[in-house]
Amino acid sequence: MQAVSSGIGYGLKYQARCISDVKADTDHTSFLAGTLSLKEENEVHLIRLSSSGTELFCEGLFSHPNEIWDLVSCPFDQRIFSTVYSNGESYGAAIWQIPELYGELNSPQLERITSLETKSGKIKSILWWPTGRHDKLISINDESLCLWSLDVSKKTAQVQSQDSAGMLHKLSGGAWDPHDVNSVAATCESSLQFWDVRTMKKTLSIECSHVRSADYHPRKNNILVTAEHESGIRIWDLRKPKVPIQELPGHTHWTWIVKFNPEYDGIILSAGTDSTVNLWSASINHGELTTESQPESPARLVDPLLNTYSDYEDSIYGLTWSSREPWIFASLSYDGRVVVESVKPFISKK
């Protein structure tokens, strides 16, 4: 145990990959985590940070029929979330509702609102409309991109439009632009691709290999961060997609996931298979399109790595900031350990 480590731990019992911040819960800092166990009954944990901020406790424990590969909490209703699951042979996705709890914790069944059935391809991830109450969803499977229209009360979801990614591209995930709701970025093996939701057509493509994760800057237009296997972390300005505006070294092994802090400018969190979480500070000069002078500026010489959290036993696949308390993040390592940490000591330095 390192002295710096101030993390609060929570065990999930099984291996797990995904954790999501419950954005719609404005009263508590809560996270949803789903397990990934081949043989056992999988579970979805609703974890809440105690108001004192020193303890994590389980608010709800629900059984889920299959391995959970992706889990996203609905941005407008804290009781609704989506999962992508696999039963070994095939992948599926569904929207779930947490039943009313009445104080009991004995694994009640989740209410399935609807399944998002697509004809072909392995579904990889679900994207919710970035902010506010809206009925649109996007599902990304390895071959195509679908826009869904969800009706919670009628418990139906319908495909509105879809577009195929093309033969050579296998999509793996994506992000919905919070500034321009008509634009969606999807990651695939050899590039980062952008769709216009209205026409469902590809608009832009950035060449970069093995992108694992992408995240939009929550405050600034056109800024995007990607995590790649080999090249670490890159920050892009979509107005000049040829070269990244900044590159960060990433992790010793694969960089798996990367997230912009929702509140503090330039604070980036990344997690990787080398069992560490890195906190970065990137200087993003928004609107300044002259990159020539940047490499010389002294700001670049400052080590962008603010801190490394290495108190993990296994690879980390799940990572999320809390939107309620933006200095808090939760990370989930493969061995099922949720760790909540505060980055306050590093931000206040700035």
Add this chain to the structure above:
Amino acid sequence: METPPLDDKARKMRDLLSSFYSPHPSMSPNSPNTISKHTSSDDINSSSFQPDHYMNLMAHEMNLEGLLHKHVEMVTQIKNLDTDLQMLVYENYNKFICATDSIKRMKSNILGMEGNMEQLLDKIMFVQSRSDNVNTSLTESREHIEKLNKTCNLLRKIQFIYDLPDRLSKCIKAEAYADAVRFYTGAMPIFKAYGDSSFHDCKQASDEAISIVEEKLQEKLLSDSETTQVRAEAAILLKQLNHPVDNLKAKLLEKLENLLIDIQLIPEAVKTASSCSHEVAFHEFVEAIHAFQVIFPDSETQLVKLAQDLLNKNFLIVEEYVKTRICVEDLLAVLRVVWNDVLKMDEVLQESSLSDHSLEAAKVSVKLYVNTAFSYLMQDLSDSLLNVLKRDGVEDHSLKAALDASTKTLLQGGRNFLQDVRKILDDDLEILNKLRELISDWVQEGFQDFFKQLQLRFQLFSGRNDLAHIQNHSLVEGSQGDKAFPGLVLVLAQLYAFIDQTVIPQINKELAASFSGGVGGYEHGLHFVSRETSRKFRSASESFLHMYIKMRTQRISLLLKKRFTTPNWVKHKEPREVHMFVDLFLQELKDMGNEVKEILPHGMQKHHRVDSNGSSNLSLSRSNSIPDEILSRSNTQKGRSQQLFETHLAKLFKQKVEIFTKVEYTQESVIMTMVKLCLKSLQEFVRLQTFNRSGYQQIQLDIQFLRTPLKEIVEDEATMDFLLDEVGK
């Protein structure tokens, strides 16, 4: 009163007089300027003196004795005043009498003067009229005489001109050219005025004579056999004759320039004994210049220019020569020859700052020498490095050889260069003495630049990494270059480490030993900053090493990816044999191992295994059937949850395995890092898939098979076991 001298007395008198005549008694110097009110009435000397008041005051204030004393004082003062007054009156009267006497005398004198003056005037008038008369009577005869005189002069001149041709020819015969020229120039104005009319014949004749003279003079001037004195005189005479001397000068200069071609420096010849021919030619040239200088004293600038041209040309030749990679002795010999020439020329042409000029030029050429030495060093280095890329099937350019060659080049080259420079410094050539400090500055600067460039060059090289991949594919035959490239990166990493650890300290030591001079360097930041450079190289070396590891592991990663993403694991069949990716994987590792072993040094720790060439055992036949252990393991699938729990527990008690440690410059460390990275990737790929039982068994089989050969490659078995175990879960 009688005792003071006359001066004093006179002054006193004047004072008295002035006080007497002055309108305001208060203004007199004796009386006080400011009189206070209460004293005004009792001051005797003031105008506002009131005797009654004064008396009252006295009577009131003083006793009898005082009053008596005052009285006596007063009486003496009054007596004094009386005598003064009397004296003044006498004096005045006396002066008045004197004045009247002198006025009377003046009056009588003036009366007799007027008559005398008038007489004087008359006499002068008379004298003037007489002298005018004499003058007019003599004018005529004077004019006549003047006219006669002029005619006589003219006649004499005409006579001279008529005689001129004869006289000139006489002079030519007597070779008294100086006289001839003098005569001719004397007659020149007349010829100019009347040459076309009255003295036509005469002029022609004398011109002819003079042209003969000119020819003779030219001959004299151009002939080398005459003494320089004679030639100089001839030149002066020709100049007096308005002969175009410049032509002659140009001719002579041409001659000199022709001489120049003879003495052109041939650096290659300097080595051989034929340098004496250069010496002779140069001697001639110096002589000629000297003569020329005597003949045309005003032509120094031209000569200087000529000499400088020669010098420039020589130094240009030297520079060209330097560029052809000469050894330092040759450079010194050539410089010595040039410097000797300069010294000789300096003797002749004192005012030409030839030595300064040549100093500048020598500076340039020595600097060029230093720079070319560095650039050749650089070229050698990159040649020996890039050989790796050019291995055309033949294995003689192995990585090891490249590394050895390049380190040797670098170290040897650096040392040789320093030795050469020391030779230059030790040489006692004057010109080099002056440059000594500069040279050591250059050397330091040169090293700094050299290392900077070296670094930049290969960083650029590695920066084009991706590009190079493509280029290599097109230029070099296919995968050859592709294969060699990571090797080159590894060589670079090791080379840089070598530079950091060995070369820089050594060079620094030698620099400190012999080039401690150099004053100005620090201010310009040109000095060889060993610490900074070595830091840079260290980081570059590390990044190269990481790049190497990355490039190598990328290939394996790609292999693994293909293996794990292509098949449908859910419908996998029972495993029959070890999948071929294991072989490929081991093959890659073997390649890597070979490369690394070639380049990097052994670690401090002793190898666990006896066989250092453990890779040879890797080609194990895989005919072996599946180890029993695996089968038994796979049977325990039912107790999977139990097992998971157990491993969790076990993990708790096991020490946390640090997978990603710092890479060191040893074979073991690098190989270990690479193996670890690959296994980690393998683990991640496995995790991304869902397997059925057969698939899982296949993986277990593969892993089990990997275990044995890996143990032989890898030093840190614990970590590897851990990673392999992780995969197995």
